[in-house]
Amino acid sequence: MIRFTHVTKEYPRTGTAVDDVTLHVGKGEFVFLTGPSGAGKTSLLKMVYLDERPTSGEVRVSGTSSLTATDRDIAKLRRKLGIVFQDFRLLDNRTAEQNVAFALEVTGVPRAIIDPKVARALTQVGLAGKGTAYPRELSGGEQQRVAIARALVNDPFVIIADEPTGNLDDRATRGIFQLLRDINAAGTAVVMATHNLELIRRQEFRTLEMARGAVVFDSADAAAL
Amino acid sequence: MRSLRDALITFRRTPLLSALSVTTIAFSLFAFGLFGLVALNIREALDRLEDRVEIRAFVADGTAPESIGQAAGDIAHYPEVLNATMVTQEQALARAQKELGDFRDVFEGAVLPASIDVRLKPGMRNPATVKRVAARVKAFPFVDDVRFGEEWIEKLYRLRNIAGIAGVVLGLTFAAVSCIIIGATIRMAVLSRAKEIAIMRLVGATDGYIRRPFIIEGLLQGVLGGLLALLLTYFARSLINRYVIETIFFDRRVALLGILFGVVIGFMGSVFSVGRHLRRV
Numbered sequence A: 001m002i003r004f005t006h007v008t009k010e011y012p013r014t015g016t017a018v019d020d021v022t023l024h025v026g027k028g029e030f031v032f033l034t035g036p037s038g039a040g041k042t043s044l045l046k047m048v049y050l051d052e053r054p055t056s057g058e059v060r061v062s063g064t065s066s067l068t069a070t071d072r073d074i075a076k077l078r079r080k081l082g083i084v085f086q087d088f089r090l091l092d093n094r095t096a097e098q099n100v101a102f103a104l105e106v107t108g109v110p111r112a113i114i115d116p117k118v119a120r121a122l123t124q125v126g127l128a129g130k131g132t133a134y135p136r137e138l139s140g141g142e143q144q145r146v147a148i149a150r151a152l153v154n155d156p157f158v159i160i161a162d163e164p165t166g167n168l169d170d171r172a173t174r175g176i177f178q179l180l181r182d183i184n185a186a187g188t189a190v191v192m193a194t195h196n197l198e199l200i201r202r203q204e205f206r207t208l209e210m211a212r213g214a215v216v217f218d219s220a221d222a223a224a225l
Numbered sequence B: 001m002r003s004l005r006d007a008l009i010t011f012r013r014t015p016l017l018s019a020l021s022v023t024t025i026a027f028s029l030f031a032f033g034l035f036g037l038v039a040l041n042i043r044e045a046l047d048r049l050e051d052r053v054e055i056r057a058f059v060a061d062g063t064a065p066e067s068i069g070q071a072a073g074d075i076a077h078y079p080e081v082l083n084a085t086m087v088t089q090e091q092a093l094a095r096a097q098k099e100l101g102d103f104r105d106v107f108e109g110a111v112l113p114a115s116i117d118v119r120l121k122p123g124m125r126n127p128a129t130v131k132r133v134a135a136r137v138k139a140f141p142f143v144d145d146v147r148f149g150e151e152w153i154e155k156l157y158r159l160r161n162i163a164g165i166a167g168v169v170l171g172l173t174f175a176a177v178s179c180i181i182i183g184a185t186i187r188m189a190v191l192s193r194a195k196e197i198a199i200m201r202l203v204g205a206t207d208g209y210i211r212r213p214f215i216i217e218g219l220l221q222g223v224l225g226g227l228l229a230l231l232l233t234y235f236a237r238s239l240i241n242r243y244v245i246e247t248i249f250f251d252r253r254v255a256l257l258g259i260l261f262g263v264v265i266g267f268m269g270s271v272f273s274v275g276r277h278l279r280r281v
C-alpha cells in the first residue's frame, strides 16, 4: 500500500533529510512516526503524498510510483489520502461544513452527494451540531476535528497526520488520538508523526523511529526478532 | 461554473486589486485606442486627399478635339482608371479663371492647353500605379506633358506607412505592458489565495482546475478593461470633436475587435503568469 524502497531525499541547501529508507505500511495499519526535531518525519510524510519526490529510490503508494507519476496522477492519488497537519489548515472565511465540502467541490464531486457526505464526516468526528460555525468560533481540538472530517470525507485508505496534536492540550490530544483510533478501527490506515512519547508508550501500535534521516527503529522488526 | 463563481468571488474579495487591474488594462487599451483613433483619422484624411489624386495630360496645340475625345475614351477603359475627361482649351481657361477669382483678368486673351484629366480607381492611387498609367498616357503622340504630382503622392504614402508602423509598434508595446500588469495582478491574487490553493492541492484538485478561476478572472478583466477603454476613448473623442477638430470614431466591428483584444491580453497575461506564480505557493 505504501512502500519506500531505498528512498533518499536531499534538499538543495540543507542536505540529506531522508537517508536510504526502506519500509512498508500495510492496509489498515496504525503507525507512529517519532524522532527528534529535524529527523526527517515531515519530509518522509511529504513523499507519501508526493508533495516532494525522492532524490533517489522509489515511493509507491496505492499503485502510484514516484518515478512515473504525472501531476494529474498525484492529484488523483491525493483524493484517496487524508492529510492532517498540526496547524489545521482550515479556511477562515468558510464554516466547518464548507471547509469539509471544499475537498469535494474542488475535485468535481456532484453537488447532490456532497451534502450527505459532509454531514456524515462531521458526525464521525463528533461535530454534527457545529457545522455552521466558523473556525474562529471553534476550539483547537474542534478545529482539528474539522480538518480530520475534511480528510475523511473522500473515504481515504490512509490518514497521514503530521503532529496532529502538536497544538493541543492533553485533553484535546487524547480526544483527537481516540478519534484516529476509531477511524483506524473502521479500516482506514493511519500514519501519524508525533513528539508525544507518552501517547506512544501506552499503545501497542507499530512505531517507527527516525534519526538524522534514517529509520533507526521499527517495532515491527523488533517483534519479528 | 464553480470556476466562474470563484473568479467573481476574487473580484468581490479583493475589489481594490481587481478594480486596479481593470483600470490599468483600460488605460493601456485607452492609450492604444487613442493612437488608433489618430491613425484612423490620418488614414481618413489621406483617403480624402487621395480622392484628388489625378493625372493631367496636356495636349499639343491644334490637336483635333475628336482625337482627344477618342484618347480619353481609350484611357477610361484602362483597368486602373475610374474616369478620363477631356478638358478643352476654353474649359481650361474657364476653370483657371474661376479658381483665381479676382485675378481672372490675368488670363485675358491667354491660351491654356487642352488636357485629359484621368482619375484612378480608389484602390489604385499608389505611386507605382500612378507612374505606370502616366507613362501609358504619355505614349499618345499628341500628349506634350503629363503631370501627376509624383513627389507629393510619395510623401503622402511615406507618412501613411510611418503612421501604420508606429501604430503596430505602440500597440504591441501597450499589449506587453498590459500583460505585465495582469501578471502582477494575478501574482497578488495568487498570493492572497495561497492558503486556499495549498489546500486544493492537498485534497487533490488538478492544476487545470486550480488555474481556471485565475484565467477566467483575467478574461473578465480583459472584457471590463476593454469596455472601459472604449468608453474613455469615446469620451476623449467627444471632447476633441467639441474643442479641436471633427474626427471619426471606430465602427462597431473595430470597437468589438478592441474588446476582443482586451480579452486576448487578459487571457495571455493570465495564462503566462498563473503557472509561474502557482508553482511558488
Ligand SMILES: Nc1ncnc2c1ncn2[C@@H]1O[C@H](COP(=O)(O)OP(=O)(O)OP(=O)(O)O)[C@@H](O)[C@H]1O
Binding pocket: A011, A012, A013, A014, A015, A016, A017, A035, A036, A037, A038, A039, A040, A041, A042, A043, A044
Ligand atoms: N522544504 C525544505 N527545504 C529544504 N530543507 C528542508 C525542507 N524541509 C525540511 N528540510 C530539512 O530537512 C531536514 C528534516 O526536516 P523535517 O521537517 O523532515 O524534520 P521533522 O522530523 O519533521 O522535524 P520536526 O519534528 O521539527 O517537525 C531538516 O534538516 C530541514 O532543515
Ligand SMILES: [Mg+2]
Binding pocket: A041, A042, A043, A162
Ligand atoms: Mg515535522
